Amino acid sequence: MAVLRFLLNGRAHEESRISPTTTVLDYLRIHLGLTGTKEGCAEGDCGACTIALARRTGDSYVTANSCLLVVPQLHGASVLTVEGLAGPDGALHPVQQALVETDGTQCGFCTPGFIMAMFAFQESGEPARDDLIHEALAGNLCRCTGYRPIVDACRRIAATPSAQTYAPVPRVQDCPDYGETGARFLAPTTMDDLAAILAAHTNAQLLAGGTDLGLLFSRERKSLPLLVSIAHIPDLARIASTASGLEIGAAATYNAALPHIEALYPSFGSLIRRIGSRQIRNLGTIGGNIANASPIGDTIPCLMALGAAVTVRSTVGARTIPMEEFITGYRKTALAPGEFIEKIFLPKPQPGETFTANKISKRFDQDISAVVAAFAIRIGGGKLISIRAAYGGMAAQAARAHALETELAGRSWSLEALGDLESLLARDFTPADDHRASAQYRLSVAANLVRRLCLEMNGNAPAALETL
Numbered sequence: 344m345a346v347l348r349f350l351l352n353g354r355a356h357e358e359s360r361i362s363p364t365t366t367v368l369d370y371l372r373i374h375l376g377l378t379g380t381k382e383g384c385a386e387g388d389c390g391a392c393t394i395a396l397a398r399r400t401g402d403s404y405v406t407a408n409s410c411l412l413v414v415p416q417l418h419g420a421s422v423l424t425v426e427g428l429a430g431p432d433g434a435l436h437p438v439q440q441a442l443v444e445t446d447g448t449q450c451g452f453c454t455p456g457f458i459m460a461m462f463a464f465q466e467s468g469e470p471a472r473d474d475l476i477h478e479a480l481a482g483n484l485c486r487c488t489g490y491r492p493i494v495d496a497c498r499r500i501a502a503t504p505s506a507q508t509y510a511p512v513p514r515v516q517d518c519p520d521y522g523e524t525g526a527r528f529l530a531p532t533t534m535d536d537l538a539a540i541l542a543a544h545t546n547a548q549l550l551a552g553g554t555d556l557g558l559l560f561s562r563e564r565k566s567l568p569l570l571v572s573i574a575h576i577p578d579l580a581r582i583a584s585t586a587s588g589l590e591i592g593a594a595a596t597y598n599a600a601l602p603h604i605e606a607l608y609p610s611f612g613s614l615i616r617r618i619g620s621r622q623i624r625n626l627g628t629i630g631g632n633i634a635n636a637s638p639i640g641d642t643i644p645c646l647m648a649l650g651a652a653v654t655v656r657s658t659v660g661a662r663t664i665p666m667e668e669f670i671t672g673y674r675k676t677a678l679a680p681g682e683f684i685e686k687i688f689l690p691k692p693q694p695g696e697t698f699t700a701n702k703i704s705k706r707f708d709q710d711i712s713a714v715v716a717a718f719a720i721r722i723g724g725g726k727l728i729s730i731r732a733a734y735g736g737m738a739a740q741a742a743r744a745h746a747l748e749t750e751l752a753g754r755s756w757s758l759e760a761l762g763d764l765e766s767l768l769a770r771d772f773t774p775a776d777d778h779r780a781s782a783q784y785r786l787s788v789a790a791n792l793v794r795r796l797c798l799e800m801n802g803n804a805p806a807a808l809e810t811l
């Protein structure tokens with residue numbers, strides 16, 4: 344049994360006795376008595392449990408939901424909780440002072456979480472732009488104060504860089520083999536070691552950011568015999584631009600990949616900004632999203648429409664699978680036993696092709712999609728030359744709309760010529776009725792997204808559409 348080592352509020356901290364599936368939230372509150380960090384939902388939605396993490400030397404602090412992390416994920420990191428923000432003389436941190444001065448707190452339950460989100464926003468050096476402030480605070484809920492004074496406090500601190508410094512992230516070389524038979528946590532540092540572990544242990548469960556898997560420990564209070572983290576494998580965190588496209592390692596977080604994806608496909612970037620909250624995107628990965636193979640996983644339709652490919656690896660070598668073939672059913676993938684996702688390849692935009700991604704949900708922020716639609720389309724001489732259309736939320740798995748694609752090719756690119764898109768889509772999908780949307784709504788919205796694209800590309804989108 345190894346020892347977990349990390350910095351906690353600037354002090355070296357060691358742990359060797361806690362179960363590997365204990366959440367960081369429980370650890371802080373129950374085991375260490377650091378009750379400033381609050382529990383609201385225990386499923387990543389409210390932000391009351393927000394802490395700040397710096398993973399590697401030179402990284403700035405980013406937010407994370409402590410309810411979704413397990414303690415061994417902290418190994419090698421520097422962790423700050425609200426208790427660690429005050430100055431050495433006990434003076435309030437400027438973020439705390441700003442909340443006091445703007446009357447940004449009432450019952451105070453949400454306040455530590457907001458403080459940590461505002462602290463990370465300040466540390467990021469982002470300008471005091473309202474869109475960035477709203478994005479930074481979208482993962483935190485307040486039931487009583489109202490958001491105006493909280494946003495006011497964030498505007499103040501964004502303009503004033505923090506003078507406080509925090510201890511650098513420790514250099515931890517060892518790879519933890521933590522826990523005992525029955526509940527063990529491994530964190531290999533090479534792909535070969537990872538492949539060997541998966542070959543030797545058929546019960547191993549891979550862990551990337553833990554924003555899906557973490558719910559098992561946090562909400563369902565389950566344990567797993569063997570968790571294998573990929574977060575310490577530098578090759579899997581790599582993002583590389585090649586002549587033909589972008590390679591995104593399976594351990595690269597959404598926020599690390601975002602600027603690279605946004606530069607190629609702004610619309611895909613905008614969709615990623617709506618996946619969960621910053622707290623979620625600081626941990627979660629595209630690799631985890633596609634491995635989970637949820638019918639409403641937001642990146643899957645985008646990757647299908649873009650013609651992306653997934654490289655998977657095991658002890659016998661690597662193979663590359665087109666994204667469409669990677670998803671094989673409801674929460675099923677083409678991964679064979681012993682295989683893991685190594686990277687996702689996104690081809691560069693093709694000349695003359697337009698790509699657009701859409702997420703339809705009840706709320707703009709922090710919401711699960713009712714429908715996700717992505718289109719890669721080529722127009723010439725007023726006609727639709729080709730379209731790759733992929734949808735999520737329309738069936739048990741995300742999929743291309745082949746009937747729609749075939750029927751639309753060659754038609755005039757006008758609203759009139761598109762005709763009865765709902766009937767075409769009904770040949771591709773039989774959507775379900777559920778609490779997120781009715782089947783009829785799903786078909787209508789899926790069709791209307793094609794109409795909207797047509798209006799936008801023809802430059803005659805009504806003003807109301809442009810604000811959607």
Ligand SMILES: Cc1cc2nc3c(=O)[nH]c(=O)nc-3n(C[C@H](O)[C@H](O)[C@H](O)COP(=O)(O)OP(=O)(O)OC[C@H]3O[C@@H](n4cnc5c(N)ncnc54)[C@H](O)[C@@H]3O)c2cc1C
Nearest residue numbers: 387549551552553554555556618619628631632634641684
């Ligand atoms: C509050 C909240 C909001 C969310 N909002 C959204 C949203 O808006 N849109 C959306 O699509 N999703 C959303 N999610 C779901 C989740 O954040 C995403 O699916 C995310 O991409 C999962 O990535 P991860 O790295 O956290 O995966 P993990 O939880 O670490 O793993 C998920 C699954 O993938 C497997 N896995 C991970 N990496 C690999 C690999 N390299 N090879 C093989 N298998 C692997 C794991 O074993 C596990 O089965 C949300 C989740 C929460 C808690």
Ligand code: FES
Nearest residue numbers: 383384385390410
């Ligand atoms: S307790 Fe609500 S996000 Fe963690």
Ligand code: FES
Nearest residue numbers: 449450453485486
């Ligand atoms: S101050 Fe009461 S929940 Fe925000």
